[in-house]
Amino acid sequence: MRGIAATLLTVALAVGSSPPLEVQLHRSGAALEVQLTLNSPLPASLHEALPSGAQVRVVYPIQVRSRRALLWDRRVWRGELVSTVAFDPVTGRYRCELLLNDVIVASRETTSPDAALDWLRAPPPFRVILPPTRHALYLRARAVYSSTTTWLVVPQTEGISWTVVPVREEQ
């Protein structure tokens, strides 16, 4: 079963020349470095809101799970990576921040709008520490541009669907 899933995943990754969310993983022991690259275009509303000084963000929910034979997959780690960009019309610079579970892990300032958008699409890599496990791991991630509600109260998110990537040893 596990082999079939891995094969299908590999075939899917190989067939899709440019997946909406590209995930690059580098594992070294318990540390896992994650690099996310969003290939799908950002919504027009973000482009419009960016020069106004509003803080625009792209949220990347990330889950690392371990596969189990007879039970459902166990969640090993979960986090929310938020890449924010806010233009300061007073100074004329874009303030870029990267938060992992509400903790700033990277930041920069730039005067280039393209660089600011690149910060949203391809945030800097970050590192997480995984608990020891003997099961095979995989990572799920997606990108969320905004959260809205339909019918007044039903939450609905705008983004791309989940991307699943296996976590291999010493990648």
Place this chain on the structure above:
Amino acid sequence: MSRRARAWHRYRRQNRFLVVAFLALMALAAAAAYLVQRTQEASPRDLTNRLLLFVLWYWDISLIVVLLFVLLRSVIRLALERRSGILGSRFRTKLVLTYVALTFIPVIFIFLIATNFLQRSIDRWFSAPVEEVLRGGAAVTEEARALVEDRLTRQAQAAAAQLRNDPNPARLDQLHDLLGVDLIAIYRGPYLVQAVTEPQRIPRSLPPIQAGELRRAGRRADRWRGGLLIRAWTPINRDGTVVMVGDMLPREVLLHLERATAAYATFQEMKLQRGSVTSTTLLVLLAITLLLLFATVWVGLYLSRRFTEPLLAVAAATQRVAEGDQLEEVSVPATDEVAVLVHSFNAMVRRLRAKEDEILASNQELATLLATVPTGVLTVDAERRLVRANPAADRLLGWTLRDGTWRPVDDLDQPGLAPLHQVLTRPRAHSTREIDIEVQGIVRHLEVTAEPLHGGGWVVALEDLTQLVRAQRQAAWSEVARRIAHEIKNPLTPIRLAAERIQRHAAGLESKMQQVVTTGCDAIIAHVSGLKELVDAFHSYARMPAVNPRPTDLNRLLTETISLYEGLREDVLVHVDLPTDEVRCLADPALLRQALVNLLDNAMDAVGEQGEIQVRATASDPNLVIEVTDTGPGFPTEDTALLMQPFYSTKGRGSGMGLALVHRVVTDHGGRLDLANIRPHGARVTITLPGAVAAAGALEEAARSKPNGPPGGQA
């Protein structure tokens, strides 16, 4: 506890719910106001927080469910009560529907208006003119900064040109004064070589700048020490020396610029979350509306129940009173006019209860009177279809089921009771009539008086005059007999003595005359003797003693009496058919024997020299029947009443008192005397004594209780 304290305690208990409901409503209103305030102050991110949305969503859903549950429960309960016909359900339904309509319509109307107003306010908030104004403010900030940067860039280029020609550091002061900038400095690489600043506007330290930026001309704006420091720099020569000029915008200007840009940024952020902001606002408004509806509906239901309960209790009690149930006072908490109503009703109930007791006692007294009065009383309904009798009337009519229930008037439409049926079906007010009815062979003479009732119907009184008429008739005949006896008996003795004297003195007359006188005197004496016997019969009838019934051996009485006639005539056979067992009856043996003798005398006269006479006695508890049958020619007339009158005789001899005496003896015993002819020839006389045969103990008891009356109770 004093009366005032009890009243205060009752008042507090009754109003506790209202106070709690009011406090809860106030607390909810305060919480809603706080929530609205927090919503207005919260950032767009807070407004769009999922938790807040879910809380509001489930809060609204819970309120809707609870509200629907309360309403549906009340509606279903009212519908069931209304279908079951429970008193007050219609009134309560109208009250609840009215209250709900009065509550729902304005609240929903206000909700719709407020929703529309909020929607339009939000639309106006995000309208194009507002966005243009805010965008203009932000653009002014950028352009102002760009203008300052452009000016500083030109000034830096001019300063670089001056310093390139005259690299004397003292030139900085001159250039500072000449250019009028707040800062002029020389950098060599990343290091500050020399700087001239406006001490009142530029602090001593400058914000750091990366060396890479200084390699070529550039400009930069930094928030520094509360103000905005805008700098521009240009290389002086190729060795990395750079001249930098700068101006410091004061704190007030920076604040204005920041407000302008922040307002536009906030606008854009909220524009991105516009749907969520609208949803949150509407949810808060919906929650407040539902809270109001819930509170008002609940309070309305409670108030309707509280207001209607005393009224419905009084109405139910009134209905119970109307339906004839037991009078009960109402015990419900009530205030104001409702309390007055409850107290008035209870007072009315007490008064009615006293009146009912009085009427009940009067009815019981009347019922006892009707049950014990000897006069029969019949009550006829207004349609004259039903009749009800008191015990005396039951006895008169021979009704054994003496339960006082209504029965059809047509039950009386039978031969013996037809006159009474006619009176009951066609009564005449204030009329008194005398009728004869026959019940079980007994003819009764009744005086019937009919009176209409106020509420419809009639009361008919039946006075049994049978004994009275009989007594009056017998008294009249007795008086006649006494007078005749008195008038005839007195001259008889002188006549007889005179005839005997004439007969004694006739011996001296010639033979022919003597024979005539003697024969005449004999005839006179004989007729005087006959007249004396007649007078004695009259005298006997007039002075007939009262019946003295006592237990009598019937067989012995009959045997002794009949033995007088057996063998009296050779060709007259007397048959006797008596019960084999000993029969003891309650009768006056002397009078009964006298009556039997009269009957046997008449039978012997009827059969003549040859014939048969049969005497049969049957005793079927409690009646005694004695039949005397002869083979004579029978009675000359079918009018048996005439035959039983005194002085009536068809035999041409006798006093005509035989059957009259027998009839009197029988009727004095409470019995009945029947006369009938037998085809082809013969006659039968039947004596029926009801109630004459009973157990020995009962006879003794009856004899002691009625020493001078008939055994049948018809004294």
